[in-house]
Amino acid sequence: MKLETLCIHGAKDNRNTTGAVTVPIYQTATYAHPAVGESTGYDYSRVGNPTREALERLMTKLENGNDTFAFATGMAAISALMELFVPDDHIIASDNLYGGSVRLFENISRKNGLVIDYVNTCDINLLKEKINTKTKAVFVETPTNPMMRVTDIAAVRECIADDVLLIVDNTFLTPYFQRPISLGANIVVHSGTKYLGGHNDTLAGFLVVDRADIAERLHFIRKTTGACLSPFDSFLVIRGIKTLPLRMEKSQASSFVVADWLLHHSKVKAVFYPGLPNHSDFAVSKKQASGFGSILSFEVDNEQTAKQILERVKTIMYAESLGGVESLMTYPVLQTHSDISEETRNALGIHDRLLRLSVGIESTDDIIADLEQSFS
């Protein structure tokens, strides 16, 4: 089946005896046992729930993996992921990650004895220099937030040993545009809160793995630490994924129009969108992904203009998050990246003139009209 079809039908299983067209919400905490020492296959919903499993089955198919674990949030997924490691393990991470991942690594993982090194993974030579005998994983986010830098996933795979885990946060492109396991990743991370859910109405997170041995360890970690996705939220994400291809196409098409409008505005100094041929990572983006997504950042002439735009937008909402049907604009310096040191922020180009826009699926005319009035 093609991916568009899987998005609609991939969650179904053959236990359905009612003919229901959608996966039901098994809103149950526990399950009755048929006899002593026997089980229906379900004992307790932290360990297993049919609605959540339907979503996990769907994600495994979409990402071409071996198994999937759904969590209450993206951060719950990444927290569970870090439990795969023990003190002294060395992890190399992209230097331009989602702020919450950096907060977790710096305040929790480090305290637990993990050694984390950050490097610009877009430069494979810099990455190679960081690898040592204790390196257990490379954690890559591509494209990055908010500068939209792209890491060549297959090139990272080539330069690390087979037993070093390659972990890719695929939140921005989703399996509709990018399938990291096919490029050599072992674990794919998602904030399902973003495009997969797609409607800014629920939080969710995923780990999709390529191997049964990693799946077994993660199953144990999740049932032990407990941050599983609820049946109702699982239902919402299954429903969201049905329209993922349509939403990804529409918001990407609008992103090109918006990027072009911004490029021609006198108050805009730079636009960061990997679909623009002059973006530094346009070529590698084209090579490994079938689309560029719908997040773009832009630099305006001064802080005053940036604040004015945030306060005046109406159709576009000034709010954190991304990937939903609503267009959202955020101020990385004060929001997503406020926990990151000023020095690192400056090095990445995240300053008080930078705005990030997640383009939704409203009429492009209305998005442009809103930008026009907010700039003027």
Ligand SMILES: *Cc1c(COP(=O)(O)O)cnc(C)c1O
């Ligand atoms: C939002 C986000 C996360 C965290 O996910 P939550 O669902 O908010 O916990 C992780 N990675 C990326 C790239 C994100 O955008």
